[in-house]
Amino acid sequence: MSEQQHTQAVLLEWIRSQLSGFGDLEDKVLTIPAGQVSLLYIKSVTDGQAISRNIIAPFYEMGHPAAYYSYVADYPGSEEVTDGQRALDLLLSGYACIGREGKLCCFDVLRAEASSIKETITESISQGPSDALGESLAVNLNLVRRRYLSSALKMEFTVIGNVSKTKVAILYDESRVNHQVLAELKEKLDSLKLDILQAAGELEKYISSDKLRIFPKTIVTERPDRVVFNLAEGKVAVLLDTTGYAIVLPSIFNDFFTAMDDKIHLPFVGRFLKLLRILGVAMTLWLPALYIAFTSYNPEIVRVQIALLIGGSRATVPYPSFVEVILMMIMMEFLTEASLRLPRAIGPTATTVGGLILGQAATAAGLIGNIMIILVSVVAISNFLVPLNMMSFSIRVLKYFFVIAAAVLGLVGVVICLVGFTLYLCSQRSFGQPYFRMFALDVLGADQRKKSGGQ
Incomplete structure (x- = not known):
């Protein structure tokens, strides 16, 4: 292996280590008799049709990796990179990384959901974003990922429901999350024995420890910006397929009186x-x-x-x-x-x-x-x-x-x-x-942001 190939292998391995825990990361090797290329992209923020049409199909049609890489590097919007952090930032922004013989090129295949997104109904605000989560899990992950461009944002997937087979995504910032809360949530999800799961509110009822409670202990929201804000506060978000709501936990009494335009x-x-x-x-x-x-x-x-x-x-x-x-x-x-x-x-x-x-x-x-x-x-x-x-x-x-x-x-x-x-x-x-910690949460969140910024 040449020095350039070794450098590319080290760079790709570093990127993979930074994106460990990304349930929506695709890591492929495209191979033909004349050679091979590496392909990395994040499904939730990239356009699958564009990848198939502009990246995968030309590779097999050209039949020569060197000519293919020249085509990719010269394509409008693509960028050759040598810095791992730059490649990581582009991946999170909706690019696909293509590597061959010590070279790495990032190809723009961003998927920006627009036509399928509706405005908020139950949580209207006077200022700020008005888009709401939809019934497609892929669309919802796209809305969150576009607002939270950090390699610390991890996604894990599971399936709940013996009959419905509902796909569930667990989102959290690895550098800020309380891992005890995360472990407790995973344990409760793994222990669920359900046939049908169709709504976020239904799942919220099952994962709450106190069955005879008066007040909700998790937030069920339709706003992706509220999900992003709470992820930055070290909380965990749970998104379900086929429902336009997300569950945010842990949530205290004070959280339920905060509207998103209070931050504006x-x-x-x-x-x-x-x-x-x-x-x-x-x-x-x-x-x-x-x-x-x-x-x-x-x-x-x-x-x-x-x-x-x-x-x-x-x-x-x-x-x-x-x-x-x-x-x-x-x-x-x-x-x-x-x-x-x-x-x-x-x-x-x-x-x-x-x-x-x-x-x-x-x-x-x-x-x-x-x-x-x-x-x-x-x-x-x-x-x-x-x-x-x-x-x-x-x-x-x-x-x-x-x-x-x-x-x-x-x-x-x-x-x-x-x-x-x-x-x-x-x-x-x-x-x-x-639960009744009224104002300490904002201070805690500020302290966490300062520590993460200092690090």
């Missing part, structure tokens, strides 16, 4: 918006319960004018405040579910008109107080401030515990329920991470 706004504005969401959740949980407590149990706590105002609005209501609150909350749940299930063309109109008519008719008939209408509207709006639906659904259910506690014990019940709710959050873990 000024720091003060982003923190203010997050504070608004947390305040909205508090109003959703507490307002109905406090209304019951102040109306039926502890009217002496509020000002006299407010107590008289509430009493006047309920003068014609024939049942206790607890029944009034429950009826209106259930009616709002009906309207919310109807708006989700009805066709998009008529859903918003039907639910808006239905809500207005029902509210006005109930108030005019004296069945519901005016203040109750305002309170239920505020609760409904506040609940939708949460950016992620899984947490929003949990808050919708949890507020009934506060209402029942207020109906039984008044303000004391609300306080007991709040203390119990806080203790429950403090006792929870998400893949070993404290």
